[in-house]
Amino acid sequence: DVLLITGRGKRAIEDHFDRSLELEDLLERSGAVDKLRQVRAITDLAEVFYVRQKRPRGLGHAVACGAAHTGDEPFFVLLGDVIVPDNSCLNRLKEVHEKYGASVLAVTPVEQHLVSRYGVIAGHEVEPGVWKLTDLVEKPPVNDAPSNLAIFGRYLLTPLIMKILPTVEPGRGDEIQLTDALKELLKQEDIYAITMECSGYDTGNVLSWLEANVALALESKEYGPALRDSLEKLLG
Numbered sequence: 001d002v003l004l005i006t007g008r009g010k011r012a013i014e015d016h017f018d019r020s021l022e023l024e025d026l027l028e029r030s031g032a033v034d035k036l037r038q039v040r041a042i043t044d045l046a047e048v049f050y051v052r053q054k055r056p057r058g059l060g061h062a063v064a065c066g067a068a069h070t071g072d073e074p075f076f077v078l079l080g081d082v083i084v085p086d087n088s089c090l091n092r093l094k095e096v097h098e099k100y101g102a103s104v105l106a107v108t109p110v111e112q113h114l115v116s117r118y119g120v121i122a123g124h125e126v127e128p129g130v131w132k133l134t135d136l137v138e139k140p141p142v143n144d145a146p147s148n149l150a151i152f153g154r155y156l157l158t159p160l161i162m163k164i165l166p167t168v169e170p171g172r173g174d175e176i177q178l179t180d181a182l183k184e185l186l187k188q189e190d191i192y193a194i195t196m197e198c199s200g201y202d203t204g205n206v207l208s209w210l211e212a213n214v215a216l217a218l219e220s221k222e223y224g225p226a227l228r229d230s231l232e233k234l235l236g
Contacts, residue, residue, distance in 0.1 A: 002046045003069045005062045007053045017048045058175030063157075064165040072159045074103075077178075082153025083212050085219075086198035093156040093194060096130055102190040103161065103182070106154035107131070108200065115145040117205075119179040121193050122146030131193040133186060138179040151179070152196060161185055 006013055020039065027036040051065045063077055074097060076090060089106055096104045107121055122135040137146060155178075164184045168176050185191060201212035214231070218224045 001069070002048045003066050004048065004050050005053050005065050006050055007056060014050055017042060017045075019043050056175075057170070058173075058177050060165050060168055060176035060178040060181050063178055063181075064162065064176070067162040067165075070159065070162060074156060074158050077155040077157060079153035081203045082200060083203060083216075084152075084154060084196070084198060084200040085216065089154055089194075089196055089198055089200075090156075092197075093154060096192055096194055097156045100190065100192055102192050103158045103185065104156045105133075105182075105191065105193045106152050106196050107149040107193045108152045108196045109148050110150045112145070112148055113142055115140060115148055115150065116142055118150035118152075120145050120147055121149050121151065123193065126192075129195045129197070131195070133191040133193060136179050136182050136186065136191075138177055149193065149195065151193075152200060153202065154196075158185075158189060160189060 004013060004017075024036060024039060027039065049069060051069070053062050053065050059079070066075075076093070084106075093104045093106060105121070110118060116139050119136055119138045120140055121131065121133050122137070123131040123133040126132045131149070135146060136151070137144075140146070161181055164181045165176065165178075168180050168184065170176050171180070182191065199215075201208050201215070203209040203212055214227075217227050220227075
């Protein structure tokens with residue numbers, strides 16, 4: 001199952017995963033078999049459910065909106081503005097969770113001057129690419145950051161987090177931060193992190209959003225070669 005936490009003005013997301021009978025009929029009548037297959041594949045990916053976050057109150061609050069759906073089972077959290085084309089990261093999160101029986105976060109090294117944009121972990125490496133956490137710091141000052149390993153929008157969390165989230169005190173803007181809940185979880189359970197071996201894009205900033213569009217377009221069999229030629233001409 002996939003649960004999407006959406007908000008006001010995000011109805012297009014729900015429509016994207018719903019069937020478009022008009023479009024399917026048009027493609028079928030025009031003989032566009034491959035495109036029809038692609039359109040239908042979207043609706044067959046999974047059982048998709050939706051919960052509306054009535055007002056933006058932070059990532060922690062958004063995750064808590066899914067409590068009735070996740071129940072007593074571990075679950076993935078994937079941030080919509082973080083694009084990771086290679087899904088092997090999720091398999092790695094699952095492997096480490098099954099080995100240690102704990103929540104697992106995906107982290108990626110960032111340049112030191114950028115650490116203040118992210119949640120950052122502290123801990124020690126227990127095996128290559130796997131860290132056992134001792135602390136988490138949300139958007140630390142550059143000189144106070146415990147590492148340059150930034151949390152990167154992919155989590156596998158144990159059910160206890162859903163009991164902790166309602167107890168977290170709201171911070172600036174009346175927002176409930178997931179990092180604050182994870183700090184409380186760390187007092188009761190171990191938390192691990194894996195360093196991502198695949199590329200990803202945090203589209204929350206303009207440059208990375210542009211990079212993501214270009215990189216993914218270049219991978220397109222239909223448009224990639226022509227776009228590459230255009231870019232080479234522009235770059236001289």
